[in-house]
Amino acid sequence: MGVIELENVSRAFTVTSRTGLRRTKREVRAVDNLSFTVGRGEVVGYIGPNGAGKSTTIKMLTGILVPSGGSIRVAGVDPSRNRLKLAKRIGVVFGQRTTLWWDLPLKDSFAVLQKMYGVPRARHAENLATFVELLGLGELLDVPVRQLSLGQRMRGDIAAALLHDPEIVYLDEPTIGLDIISKARLREFLAQVNKDRQTTIILTTHDLDDIEALCSRVMVIDHGHKVYDGTLTGLRSSQSAPRTLVVDLAASLPPITIDGATVTKVDGPRQYLTFPTTTSAAPLVAQIAANYPLQDLTIAEPTIESVIARIYATPTPVTD
Numbered sequence: 001m002g003v004i005e006l007e008n009v010s011r012a013f014t015v016t017s018r019t020g021l022r023r024t025k026r027e028v029r030a031v032d033n034l035s036f037t038v039g040r041g042e043v044v045g046y047i048g049p050n051g052a053g054k055s056t057t058i059k060m061l062t063g064i065l066v067p068s069g070g071s072i073r074v075a076g077v078d079p080s081r082n083r084l085k086l087a088k089r090i091g092v093v094f095g096q097r098t099t100l101w102w103d104l105p106l107k108d109s110f111a112v113l114q115k116m117y118g119v120p121r122a123r124h125a126e127n128l129a130t131f132v133e134l135l136g137l138g139e140l141l142d143v144p145v146r147q148l149s150l151g152q153r154m155r156g157d158i159a160a161a162l163l164h165d166p167e168i169v170y171l172d173e174p175t176i177g178l179d180i181i182s183k184a185r186l187r188e189f190l191a192q193v194n195k196d197r198q199t200t201i202i203l204t205t206h207d208l209d210d211i212e213a214l215c216s217r218v219m220v221i222d223h224g225h226k227v228y229d230g231t232l233t234g235l236r237s238s239q240s241a242p243r244t245l246v247v248d249l250a251a252s253l254p255p256i257t258i259d260g261a262t263v264t265k266v267d268g269p270r271q272y273l274t275f276p277t278t279t280s281a282a283p284l285v286a287q288i289a290a291n292y293p294l295q296d297l298t299i300a301e302p303t304i305e306s307v308i309a310r311i312y313a314t315p316t317p318v319t320d
């Protein structure tokens with residue numbers, strides 16, 4: 001049994017638009033017949049283009065929105081009917097907004113949360129000490145939230161979302177606007193928490209490096225439908241995005257010609273050839289070595305960006 005279970009879940013909104021004096025109503029199916037199960041301790045990337053239905057899904061999982069159809073179980077309960085009870089078992093972070101009290105020093109926000117969630121004092125102190133150390137919050141505890149930088153505030157928000165030991169955490173764009181070092185620190189922290197506490201993490205992000213760093217599984221949603229659910233490796237190969245051979249020759253030559261690969265770029269003695277994921281690289285390398293002054297050669301896998309761009313272009317359901 002999963003900690004999160006969705007079965008044929010849909011959510012529609014009625015949108016009214018106005019042309020001149022005429023008002024027309026139409027239905028937008030933000031989430032359409034969506035089913036998935038997430039097991040305890042999984043870190044799942046939940047990705048898709050703008051307007052795909054990600055936030056609507058997360059809102060239904062937290063109980064803020066009621067589905068128009070289908071069933072949802074989170075930690076064994078229906079979120080919309082058990083919203084308050086469930087709030088103790090989940091944590092939520094929205095990258096764009098803070099859940100901390102703007103005028104209070106960070107430590108006071110944490111103290112309020114301890115009371116709100118009824119966390120035993122000793123457990124709160126233990127968690128706080130761990131998070132302060134792992135997230136480097138020591139010097140920030142006395143600073144009012146309004147004076148924190150974006151990266152500092154985000155570390156505070158993430159600690160706040162985890163202080164009551166939630167079983168499940170929803171993270172919506174947690175690294176948005178952060179510099180590379182802050183991003184790396186947050187990713188390390190989340191990986192550690194997942195490992196130590198078996199916390200289930202659902203991560204919504206446009207930063208595919210977050211996915212690469214944290215998620216063993218990725219779900220892609222488009223127009224309210226799940227268009228992929230599987231591993232990152234599977235995602236790469238499912239779309240058979242071409243791989244690239246980067247060939248360094250002893251001299252600058254016109255584009256080389258071999259069977260099974262095509263030159264896409266020539267940069268001095270370096271030439272870039274693409275070939276399908278389904279083709280083995282070995283015979284291509286042999287052909288080049290036999291016919292050209294080959295000095296060095298590397299094979300580049302398709303980037304996640306290129307794979308996802310392909311998925312968005314052709315939304316056909318695939319499963320790993």
Ligand SMILES: Nc1ncnc2c1ncn2[C@@H]1O[C@H](COP(=O)(O)OP(=O)(O)OP(=O)(O)O)[C@@H](O)[C@H]1O
Pocket residue numbers: 013014015028029030048049050051052053054055056057
């Ligand atoms: N309250 C609402 N009323 C009407 N339409 C809505 C409402 N909330 C969402 N929608 C529509 O539902 C669709 C899905 O929106 P949603 O916010 O879930 O997408 P998203 O994947 O989170 O997008 P983004 O990456 O831009 O945050 C969009 O077409 C959106 O306009």
